[in-house]
Amino acid sequence: MSEGAEVYPLAVEAASAPPRVRPSNYPEPFFSRMERRKKQPLGDLFGLKAFGVNLTTLQPGAESALLHRHSRQDEFVYILVGNPTLVTDRGEVELQPGMCAGFAANGVAHQLVNRTEADVVYLEMGDRVAGDEGSYPADDLQARLGADGKWIFIHKDGTPY
Numbered sequence: 001m002s003e004g005a006e007v008y009p010l011a012v013e014a015a016s017a018p019p020r021v022r023p024s025n026y027p028e029p030f031f032s033r034m035e036r037r038k039k040q041p042l043g044d045l046f047g048l049k050a051f052g053v054n055l056t057t058l059q060p061g062a063e064s065a066l067l068h069r070h071s072r073q074d075e076f077v078y079i080l081v082g083n084p085t086l087v088t089d090r091g092e093v094e095l096q097p098g099m100c101a102g103f104a105a106n107g108v109a110h111q112l113v114n115r116t117e118a119d120v121v122y123l124e125m126g127d128r129v130a131g132d133e134g135s136y137p138a139d140d141l142q143a144r145l146g147a148d149g150k151w152i153f154i155h156k157d158g159t160p161y
Helices: none
Strands: 037-041 051-058 075-081 085-088 091-094 100-103 110-113 120-127 133-135 142-145 151-154
Touching: none
Parallel strands: none
Antiparallel strands: 037 051, 051 120, 075 100, 075 120, 085 091, 085 110, 133 142, 142 151
């Protein structure tokens, strides 16, 4: 190992991983819609750069994200606990533990919603492709991944938030 290189753990208990410091990157009025969602970034704990992995908990009434699709990023979810509803621009599917769903870049717009009285817990994975853009068919929002890896949000007419 080279001097000064960061040392990462070999393994961790996923449920004890610290939650993301900022619960959402969305601007208001969308930010507050994510307050019942908790993301625990797991991939970051190991220095993963090519893709991200989150252990995500949705409390009753929570949503995973706004209904969205990515221009370059593929996403995958695997349900561990609970019964979320997968909402897409092609319809809805009730999910249960052991089920998974994948979303190819420029594919179906999607989000998970917890319409139950119990927490939902799932793993979400996505790549981190430079130049990715997010589109939100149900909201006045567009996103672009900046060179610094942070999302830039604008209205659909191009004005900034």
